[in-house]
Every structure is written in structure tokens, then in C-alpha cells.
Amino acid sequence: MKGKAALLLVILVVGMVVSSGCIGGSHSKTTGTATQTPSMSYSTHSSTRSLTSSTTSSVVSSTSSIITTSSTTTTTSTHPTSTTTTTSTTSSTSTSYYPLTIRDMANRTVTIKSEPTRVVSLAPSITEDLYYLGLFNRLVGVTKYADFPPQVRNVSKVGGYGAYASLEKIAALKPDLIIADNAVFWKKGFLQDLEKIAPVIIVDPTSLSQIPNAIYLLGKVFNRQQKAVEVVDEFKAELSAIHSLVANRTRVEVFYVVWNKPLMTVGKESFINGIIDIAGGVNVFGNLSKAYPTVSLEEVIVKDPDVIILTPHCGMTIEEAYSMFKDTKAAKMGQIYMIEDEGALVHPSPRVVNGTEIMARLLHPDAFRTKYPLTVRDMANRTVMIPREPRRIVSLAPSVTETLFYIGAGSELVGVTKYADWPPAVANISRVGGYGAYASLEKIAALKPDLIIADNAVLWKKGFLQDLEKIAPVIIVDPKSIDGIYEQVKLLGKVTNREEQATLVVAEMKARIRYVEQEVANASRPKVMFLLSAYKGYLVAGGNTFADSMIRIAGGVNVFHNLTGWKAVTASEIVKANPEVVIVMPYVNTSIFCHEPLSSIDAAKKGHVYAVSNSDIFQRPSPRIVEAIVELAEYLHPNIFKFHTHPLVCSVAGG
Numbered sequence: 001m002k003g004k005a006a007l008l009l010v011i012l013v014v015g016m017v018v019s020s021g022c023i024g025g026s027h028s029k030t031t032g033t034a035t036q037t038p039s040m041s042y043s044t045h046s047s048t049r050s051l052t053s054s055t056t057s058s059v060v061s062s063t064s065s066i067i068t069t070s071s072t073t074t075t076t077s078t079h080p081t082s083t084t085t086t087t088s089t090t091s092s093t094s095t096s097y098y099p100l101t102i103r104d105m106a107n108r109t110v111t112i113k114s115e116p117t118r119v120v121s122l123a124p125s126i127t128e129d130l131y132y133l134g135l136f137n138r139l140v141g142v143t144k145y146a147d148f149p150p151q152v153r154n155v156s157k158v159g160g161y162g163a164y165a166s167l168e169k170i171a172a173l174k175p176d177l178i179i180a181d182n183a184v185f186w187k188k189g190f191l192q193d194l195e196k197i198a199p200v201i202i203v204d205p206t207s208l209s210q211i212p213n214a215i216y217l218l219g220k221v222f223n224r225q226q227k228a229v230e231v232v233d234e235f236k237a238e239l240s241a242i243h244s245l246v247a248n249r250t251r252v253e254v255f256y257v258v259w260n261k262p263l264m265t266v267g268k269e270s271f272i273n274g275i276i277d278i279a280g281g282v283n284v285f286g287n288l289s290k291a292y293p294t295v296s297l298e299e300v301i302v303k304d305p306d307v308i309i310l311t312p313h314c315g316m317t318i319e320e321a322y323s324m325f326k327d328t329k330a331a332k333m334g335q336i337y338m339i340e341d342e343g344a345l346v347h348p349s350p351r352v353v354n355g356t357e358i359m360a361r362l363l364h365p366d367a368f369r370t371k372y373p374l375t376v377r378d379m380a381n382r383t384v385m386i387p388r389e390p391r392r393i394v395s396l397a398p399s400v401t402e403t404l405f406y407i408g409a410g411s412e413l414v415g416v417t418k419y420a421d422w423p424p425a426v427a428n429i430s431r432v433g434g435y436g437a438y439a440s441l442e443k444i445a446a447l448k449p450d451l452i453i454a455d456n457a458v459l460w461k462k463g464f465l466q467d468l469e470k471i472a473p474v475i476i477v478d479p480k481s482i483d484g485i486y487e488q489v490k491l492l493g494k495v496t497n498r499e500e501q502a503t504l505v506v507a508e509m510k511a512r513i514r515y516v517e518q519e520v521a522n523a524s525r526p527k528v529m530f531l532l533s534a535y536k537g538y539l540v541a542g543g544n545t546f547a548d549s550m551i552r553i554a555g556g557v558n559v560f561h562n563l564t565g566w567k568a569v570t571a572s573e574i575v576k577a578n579p580e581v582v583i584v585m586p587y588v589n590t591s592i593f594c595h596e597p598l599s600s601i602d603a604a605k606k607g608h609v610y611a612v613s614n615s616d617i618f619q620r621p622s623p624r625i626v627e628a629i630v631e632l633a634e635y636l637h638p639n640i641f642k643f644h645t646h647p648l649v650c651s652v653a654g655g
Contacts, residue, residue, distance in 0.1 A: 097223050105210075105217060106182070106202035112221060113199075116177035120158060122165050123181040126203055127152060128349035129218055130179075132231050138222075141173045147343050148351060163187035171197050177221070179203055205348040208274040211235065214348070231350060238353045239278055242360050245367040246280030252363040254281040255305035255330065260315035262294045271348060279359035280367075281307070301327050307335045307363060311342040312511065318406065319627055322423035332425040334410020337362050340507040361500035362408070370497040379487065380476035386451060387473075389497050394432060394447060396439050396454035400477060401426060402622035403489055404453070406505045409496040415447045422616065422624070437461035445471050453477065453492065479621040482513070482549055489623060505623050512626045513553055516633045519640050520555030526636055528556035529579035529603070534588050537568035546621060547583075554633035556581065571597050578602055581636055582609040585618070594650030607647030610635045 101111045120141035121127040127146045130136055136149065141158040143165060156173060159166035162183020167190075170178065175197065181204040184191045194200045201221060205214045212232040219228025254276050258264040266272040267288035276283045284303040285295060308330040310321055318338050325331045339345060339362075344355035361368050374386045394415035395401040401420040404410050410425065415432040417439060430447060433440035436457020441464075444452065449472045456478045458465050468474045475495055477488040486506045493502020528551045530541035541547035542563025551558045559577035560569065575597050582603040584590060590611055593604040603609050612618055617628040634643035 100221070100223075102201070102217070102220060104202045105204045105214065108202060110199050110201055112177060112201075114176065116222065118173065118175045118177070120170050120173060120175040120178045120198075121146070121180075122158070122162050122178065122184060123203075124148070124161075124343060125205075125214075125347040125349040125351075126179045126181065126218075128347055128351050129203070129214060132350045133215065133218055133222065133224055133227055135218075135222055135224070140175060141170060148347075163190040167193055167197070170194070177201065179218075207269075207271060208239075208278075208348075208352065211348055211350065211352070215350070235350045235353060239356060242353070242357050243278045243280070246360050246364045249280055249364050249367060251280055251282045253284050253303070253306045254309060254363065255284050255300055255303065255307070255325075255328075256309045257311075257314040257316065257321070258292055260320075260324075263297060263300070264292055264294050267291055267293045272345065275345060275352060275356050275359055279356050279363050281359070281363045297324065300325060304328050305330050306333070307337070309359070309362070310336065310338045311345065312338070312340060312508075313342065317627065318508070319423075319624060322405070322425075326424040331423060332411075332428070333408075334405035334413075334423070334425070335362075335408050337408065337501060337504060338508045340504055340511055358500065358504070362504075365408070365497055365500065368500065370494065370499065374495065376475070376491065376495055378475045379478040379484070379491065380456065382476060384473050384475055386475075386495055388450065390449075390451035390495065392447065392449045392451070393496070394444050394449040394452045394472075395420070396432070396436050396452065396458060397477075398422070398435075398616070399620040399622040400453045400455065400492070402620060402624055403477075403492055404496070406623045407489065407493050407496065407498040407501040409492070409498050409501075412496065414449060415444060437464040441467050441471070444468070451475065451495065453495075480544070481546070482509075482553070482625070485509070485621050485623065485625060488621070509623055509626050513629060516555075516629055517553055520633060520637055523555055523637055523640060525555055525557045526580040526608075527559045527578065527602075528581045528583065528636065529559050529574065529577065531582060531584045531588060532566060533585070534592055538571065538574060539566055539568050540574075542567050546625065547618070550618075550625070550629050550632055551636075553629050554636050556632075556636045574598060575600055580606070580608060583632065583635060584609065584611050585615045586611050586613070587615070590648055591650060593648060599650075604648065607649065608635075608645075609648035610645065 098115055099111055099113045101109060103109055117138055118140045119130070119138045121130065121139060122143055124143065124146045127139065127142050128148055130139060131149050139155050141156045142152060143161050144157045144159060145161055146152045158169040158173070162180060163186040178194055178198050178200045180200060180202060182202065184194065184200070184202070191200060203214045203217060205211045212235065215228045215232050219225045256266045256272055256276065258266060265285050266283060267290045268286050269289065269291040273283050273286055284305050285293060306329050308321060308325055308328065310316065310318065316324070318336055321336045322331050325336065330336050339358055341355065341358065344351050344358065370389070372386060372388045375383060376386070377383055391412055392414045393404065393409070393412045395404060395413060396417060398417065398420045401413065401416045402422055404413060405423050413429050415430045416426060417435050418431045418433060419435055420426045432443040432447070436454060437460040452468055452472050452474045454474060454476055456476060458468065458474070458476065465474060475491070477491060479485045479488045486509065489502045489505050493499045530547040530551060531538060532541065533539040540560050541558065542565055543558070543561045544564050545566060548558045548561055559579045560567070578601050580602045582593065588611065590609050592598055593609045598604055612628070613631060617624045634641045635645060638645050
């Protein structure tokens, strides 16, 4: 896959993921990466409060100690974060409560002289802890990686994570307390420099079971013990509620990708291992003692996981994962997922309840079942009733097939068209003939589907749709824009009981598109021609086409935007438009730009004529269109994306 230069930033994240408070570590580790790439959270997932049961009984599992709720109403000496010298209670006034001496989670004794009202947080998880404790208004400074709650964008930024924050910026905020995790040990002497500014508390939960300890400690520091108990009780109750929904279901084997080169996953001591367990899964490498072991592709194939989980910083896209892990059950069943709300998984705060719910919904969608019979309005404005959850689906468009795999419903496919070629697992699915109305009704009926999904190509033959409806309910999707693809994904998620997965797919698409748009926002916009075919005229993309919108997103200007749809133009019209970049399909012979009259355009003179790597990703309205947008942006702005192009080479002067 081209355009990986931007993803090289992810290398900087590995140090964070493996050894920082992002997902737990030990303060004895004193080295780390010099820069941290932020966790990107683009999707908002509902809280699990609606799942919380009225009881708070323990769940019998390996994680029962984590999700058994507390029945106490005050903190006691049994909590590791209790104070060592004070006897003050939560009812004390701040005057009598302070000065307060506590022992933090790095086993340091710290004295806080007065009630902290100006606090700097040097870890996103700590910022989140303070939010849950109702102390967000005390924050005057956070790291640039803090992404939750949304209002954190209005808080002053002090630079990087932990030891990579700016001492000058911190000092300028005149804090009376600094709270950090073990990342402050990554630079020798940094903690000592911090202590010259204000007292420093280390809050460093390295597992799910230690999150309550962190909350209790912060409750003690801010004289909010009762609130801390409430937060912890709710945290445990919500985890218990999630676990109770999946506890009696067959556990799903999970492979979690931390990083791709080398292939890195999570082991027994990792923070994520506990989340997988509570969500009703089994970490296929949970037997390994290292928190973040390196494994081989061969080992993953032998483990043959049911589900593979990716996050934005794992170094690969869903498309690449389907190719790499094509021999696993996860790929064959269409169960490779990108969890875009990465912070909800890797920040050790009560926010991990959201991440655990996301994980549980992916592993056990039936536990969060859509109610059937289900009536929906499809994209052809038809009302369709689906009597039961579809288990045998026929797809009559390659884009539909791809979308179903993206949302994890690929395992329900029993029939596809002869043109379906992605992901690799589709090779094992029965063929029903041609595209849309050119499929075989007999072959479709023989598969006994309970749902047929098509695009508007089923309308190409009069009566074909009516014949299909005699076999099974028919859903028509008809995206005409990027937003239309989002709508398609959500609709198919709804009808197949994969709404959570569909939400994640849309969030991932929007995140990658937003990234491209931000990168090219201030760049000059080259004039672009998108050439689909040179057979019997030059068929170019006009306005109201996917290609036109992709050119705009990728930072270009379509020279034929004034046309509507795909139009055939003449060579003289191309010369007059004079595009600076030409994008063609792989089957178009680029040598036509080596001869007059097309050799006279700027794109030909500069060699900026590019054949795309895969015509399917440019032409099929599925989530894979994001791959096309990224590739197009690389062609238009190679310097921004550190992309090495292969320009047209010919002797223009010689004709």
C-alpha cells in the first residue's frame, strides 16, 4: 500500500503503548520515546449507564476482583492510596484538611500544603479521572494528547506527554499541584525540575484493577473521598453489567494488533487483556507473560483468531489486515475491526467502560441484538420488512459485498456476483452470476437467502426486482456521494444487527478523510483530470461523481467540474482545460500523453500522469474508497505525504 510515510509517525507511539501510562507500565522504566503521537478519538460511543443493573453482585470470572462493586461509603486503610499521616475525613473543611501528606502510586511521600485549585495534568488518563470526579474545572494545563472530555480543547496545552511536556509552559500556569504518571521518569531529572514548580503526585494504574486505586488516591488528594467511592462503584457496576450480558456466551478468540512491523500484540500482563476478558473474549496470546510481546504471522495463523482488533495507531489499515491475515477465521468471516475511539481502550480511567462496551459489542453482537421483525426504508425509498436476523445473505454488487465484510457480516454471505474479488475470503462464496439484474434468479433461489442486498443495477431489467422479492426481502443501497457511503454502511449495519461495527467503520472513514483534508488545507490546489477511459473518446469525471468529490478532498480542482456526471470530451477540450495532473485507470495506455495534441498539456510536460494502483477502490462505493482518496492525495501532493511517485516517462519532444 502506497502512502505509508504518514503512518511512520506511529513508530513513535510504540514506546507510549508499551511502556507508558497510556495502557499501563511501571515507573521503574526510565527510558522512552522522545515524541508521542496522540491517540485519535473521532467517534463518540454511548455510555453504558443504560446497561447498569440494579444489583452490583460480583461476576464469577478471572476479572471478578475488578468488577465486583464496593459496598463501602468511605475510603479505608485497605486502599493502597490511603494517607499515611492524616486523620482528616471528607467532612473536614479544607482549612483543617490541609496540609495533607499522602503516599502516591510510585510509593513517594508527598505533602500538599493547601487545597489544589490550579492543577496541571501530564497524562490523558489523569485528565479523564479528574473529569469523572467533578474536578475538571481545576485543570489549568493538560498535554496536547488529551482528547476527552470534548471541552478539554479549551484548556491550555503544556506540550507533550509526561517528561516531554514543557517546564516553561507548566511554570507559567502557576499550578499548585502537578499530577503525572510514570512517563515523567523518561527523562532523568525531569521529575525533580517539576517539583521545583509545585508538588507532584504520580498516579499510575497499570491494570484495570488499579483504576479504582487511582480514583481513591485522587479523591483523597482533593478531599472528595465520597465522590471517589461513587465513581468507583459506578465503574465496577458498569463493567459488571457489560460482562453479565456476555458471560454465558461462548468466548470469542481475539487477536489485538498493537503494532504491525514487527507484529506486536498484548499478553497476560497488559491492560487490554483484561478488557478482552470482561468483554467475553479470550486473548489468543494471553498465555504470554510479556505485556506486549512480538509474534510472527505464522503464530497468528496457527492461533486462528475469530476476531482481529485494530486501532488507528497499529500501523495498518483494515484492507491491509485482510490481506495479511487472509488465512485466519477472522478474515474469512469478515471480523476484522478498527476501533477508532482508541482512547477509550488505552487510557486507564473510568472511560475504559466505553471501550469495554465497544469490544463486547464487536465480540458478541447478539447480546446487543436489534429487534426483529425490523422495518426499514432503504436508499431507493422503499419500505422493507425483514422478519428475522439475516443469516443467509446474497449480495448483487461488489461494493455491497465489501461493505458487509467491513461491518463484520461477511460470514452471513452465501452468494455474491462473479465480480466480487475483495476481501480474499470472498473466493470461497458461491457465485450467482453477473452484476445486479444480470445475476441468475435460479442460482439465487437455490441458495435460500433470507435477505438480498443490491444497488440500483437491479432496476436495469424490467421486472427483475419483483422476481427477486419473490425469493427474499430486497434492500437497495444507492450511494451517490461520500455521505451516501456513510448512509449505506449504517443501513447495512442496522439490517444485519451490526450497528456498533457500522458506527466504527464510519468513524474510521471520517477520521482518515479528515486527516487528508487537514494535511492539504493550506496547499496549492492543482488542476486535475480524472480519465476513466480513452476508448472512443475521452471519458472524464465531471461534477456529481465520486471522482469529483475525491479530487476535492484530496486537495485538487477538477478541470471538468462544470460537466455533470461522466462525460466524453475531445482532445481539444482537454488541451484547453490544461490539467496539471492526470489520473487514469490502470487499463488506460498512458502513452497517449506522449503524442500530440495531449502531450502539450502541463501534466504531460511534467510527467504528472498517473495510473492508479487498483481501479476497484476508485470505482466501488464501499468503505475502501478511503484508500482511493489517500492514494489520490499522494499523487496530488507527494511532498506533503512523503510519497515517491512514478511519473510518466516518454520523449515528448520526439512526439
